[in-house]
Amino acid sequence: MGEHGLAVSLRQDGPIPLDVEFSCDPGHVLAIFGPSGSGKTTILRAISGLARPAQARVQAGAETWTDTDAGVFRPPHQRAVGFVFQEYALFPHLTALGNILTALGHRPGPERRTRAEELLDAVHLGKQGSKRPHELSGGERQRVALARALAREPAVLLLDEPFAAVDRAVRRRLQSEIDSLRRTLHVPLILVTHDFDDVARLATHVLMLEHGRSVGYGSLSTLTSRPDQSWLHEAVGPGSVFEAAVSRIDVDRGLVTLAFDGGTLIAPARQLTAATTVRVRVPARDVILATSAPTGLSLHNVLPGIVSAIHGDTTRDAVIVQMTVGRILLLAEVTRDAIRKLDIKVGDHLHALIKSVSIELLVPDANSFDDTGQRTT
Amino acid sequence: MDWSALRVSLWLGTGTILVLLPLGIWFGRVLAYRHFRGKLLVEALVTIPLILPPTVLGFYLLVTFGARSPLGRAFQAVIGHPLPFSFEGLLFASAIANIPFVVQPIQRGFEAISPDVRDAAACCGLSPWQRFLRIELPLAWPSVLTAAILTFAHTLGEFGVVLMVGGNLPGETRTLSIAIYDRMQAFDDRSAGIMAATLLVVATITLMVTTILSRQVNSRRG
Numbered sequence: 001m002g003e004h005g006l007a008v009s010l011r012q013d014g015p016i017p018l019d020v021e022f023s024c025d026p027g028h029v030l031a032i033f034g035p036s037g038s039g040k041t042t043i044l045r046a047i048s049g050l051a052r053p054a055q056a057r058v059q060a061g062a063e064t065w066t067d068t069d070a071g072v073f074r075p076p077h078q079r080a081v082g083f084v085f086q087e088y089a090l091f092p093h094l095t096a097l098g099n100i101l102t103a104l105g106h107r108p109g110p111e112r113r114t115r116a117e118e119l120l121d122a123v124h125l126g127k128q129g130s131k132r133p134h135e136l137s138g139g140e141r142q143r144v145a146l147a148r149a150l151a152r153e154p155a156v157l158l159l160d161e162p163f164a165a166v167d168r169a170v171r172r173r174l175q176s177e178i179d180s181l182r183r184t185l186h187v188p189l190i191l192v193t194h195d196f197d198d199v200a201r202l203a204t205h206v207l208m209l210e211h212g213r214s215v216g217y218g219s220l221s222t223l224t225s226r227p228d229q230s231w232l233h234e235a236v237g238p239g240s241v242f243e244a245a246v247s248r249i250d251v252d253r254g255l256v257t258l259a260f261d262g263g264t265l266i267a268p269a270r271q272l273t274a275a276t277t278v279r280v281r282v283p284a285r286d287v288i289l290a291t292s293a294p295t296g297l298s299l300h301n302v303l304p305g306i307v308s309a310i311h312g313d314t315t316r317d318a319v320i321v322q323m324t325v326g327r328i329l330l331l332a333e334v335t336r337d338a339i340r341k342l343d344i345k346v347g348d349h350l351h352a353l354i355k356s357v358s359i360e361l362l363v364p365d366a367n368s369f370d371d372t373g374q375r376t377t
Numbered sequence: 378m379d380w381s382a383l384r385v386s387l388w389l390g391t392g393t394i395l396v397l398l399p400l401g402i403w404f405g406r407v408l409a410y411r412h413f414r415g416k417l418l419v420e421a422l423v424t425i426p427l428i429l430p431p432t433v434l435g436f437y438l439l440v441t442f443g444a445r446s447p448l449g450r451a452f453q454a455v456i457g458h459p460l461p462f463s464f465e466g467l468l469f470a471s472a473i474a475n476i477p478f479v480v481q482p483i484q485r486g487f488e489a490i491s492p493d494v495r496d497a498a499a500c501c502g503l504s505p506w507q508r509f510l511r512i513e514l515p516l517a518w519p520s521v522l523t524a525a526i527l528t529f530a531h532t533l534g535e536f537g538v539v540l541m542v543g544g545n546l547p548g549e550t551r552t553l554s555i556a557i558y559d560r561m562q563a564f565d566d567r568s569a570g571i572m573a574a575t576l577l578v579v580a581t582i583t584l585m586v587t588t589i590l591s592r593q594v595n596s597r598r599g
Binding site: 049050077078081082083085086087089093102103105151152 | 491494496499501503504511512516
């Protein structure tokens with residue numbers, strides 16, 4: 001855990017059983033991912049002090065917020081947390097500006113208004129300050145909630161299903177806003193979601209939760225490239241996610257070259273700018289394995305690699321093969337029959353064949369805000 | 378027209394609000410947010426004055442706070458008068474009779490505030506008192522207003538409890554509704570009519586003020 005990170009360990013038998021332990025560094029996004037009812041929100045409530053699990057330790061930087069063993073418990077209002085609630089929970093009797101001002105009690109009086117206006121501007125609501133929550137759209141309410149959470153100058157930012165109540169277009173924009181926030185804010189950011197799309201686009205790390213128990217915890221690329229994450233696979237289909245740099249854009253052919261740790265991929269170009277980093281997801285069902293490099297194919301992407309794991313689930317006919325390509329891990333979903341025919345074993349040198357069009361680029365929206373109201377010290 | 382009776386009625390209504398509202402806000406909030414053993418029984422006890430005939434309530438108050446009972450002596454020691462046949466006693470009885478009219482709407486008002494909104498207030502760094510004053514009370518305000526109006530209107534119209542506990546002492550415990558009854562008994566239809574009309578006007582004004590105030594509150598929050 002880093003200098004100003006968050007370290008959490010929670011245990012309780014009921015009412016919602018919990019057994020998790022995790023940490024998150026500043027600038028990282030930990031996505032707590034799991035089906036509804038798995039205890040995701042309870043974790044956020046325990047971090048903020050709104051819930052008190054039987055056994056808990058919450059450490060934010062140098063401060064201990066909860067330690068049941070030592071009898072330490074700081075009430076929620078004495079913790080610097082920014083909490084964006086699922087339904088935003090704006091104060092209905094206050095204006096957008098009033099909502100933000102409420103979270104600025106730690107600032108000297110004369111500064112508060114200026115700061116609140118800055119934050120409103122930062123979320124592009126500079127002209128809506130005098131409106132009340134019911135006069136704002138869903139996306140606008142979300143931004144007020146976000147600005148209010150940032151006003152607190154939080155040591156940790158908690159987002160509970162932040163995109164559940166907005167439509168797809170707004171969702172994309174908010175996602176990229178939060179992504180740019182992560183880069184500038186430099187606090188640990190915990191995101192609770194049941195939608196893998198949020199995880200793939202925003203998370204740097206993932207905690208997978210099932211019935212309050214952690215069933216997977218690690219960096220996004222490590223976790224998505226593990227061959228045995230059955231729940232994750234059922235939810236979105238297996239496929240590893242990793243970062244790649246845009247190294248060349250070929251406008252005429254409509255293709256983009258992506259350089260990753262150990263090779264390059266060619267994908268259909270979208271509105272990408274060179275030298276930016278994008279997230280790439282390669283669905284396992286779109287990866288074909290070959291024992292030798294094929295010729296005479298229309299394929300752009302032929303990646304040599306070594307089989308590092310094979311996971312066969314008896315309930316499924318498909319087998320997940322994990323291949324190390326350079327320093328990334330790819331997953332390929334193949335039939336049991338193919339494993340037998342090609343006699344695939346761990347340590348084999350194979351070629352992964354990937355169609356360009358099946359590569360998913362998780363690109364931030366170009367219209368996102370850049371001034372994000374960063375933490376001032 | 379018995380002006381002193383009108384004055385007693387208005388004082389009694391205002392006094393009941395002043396005595397009962399702070400207690401009602403505290404207790405309504407406790408019932409809305411706290412869970413404790415026997416809460417159902419407490420809620421039932423709070424409602425009882427609503428369904429009990431006022432004379433029964435008056436009877437029990439007289440028995441409980443009679444001159445010979447320890448509670449009655451305590452009341453006299455604190456207030457300086459015995460409970461029966463004094464304005465203070467009447468005020469006390471009126472406060473008891475109005476408990477459900479105050480506690481129930483205020484409890485519903487606090488219950489209607491989303492738990493997330495209260496949690497958000499805590500996460501904004503507001504202390505419990507700041508949460509109460511800046512978030513909860515403003516949001517529950519229409520209910521508090523309703524409680525006050527109901528209490529005032531109910532006190533103006535109260536008859537049974539007043540007659541049992543207060544009797545009919547001019548300028549002290551004779552309220553307008555008692556005075557109307559009194560005049561009717563004396564075949565003074567004219568005075569009774571004037572006073573009845575006065576009560577009607579007061580009631581109408583009260584309701585108009587309520588409507589205007591609640592409209593203002595609603596337009597403030599939309």
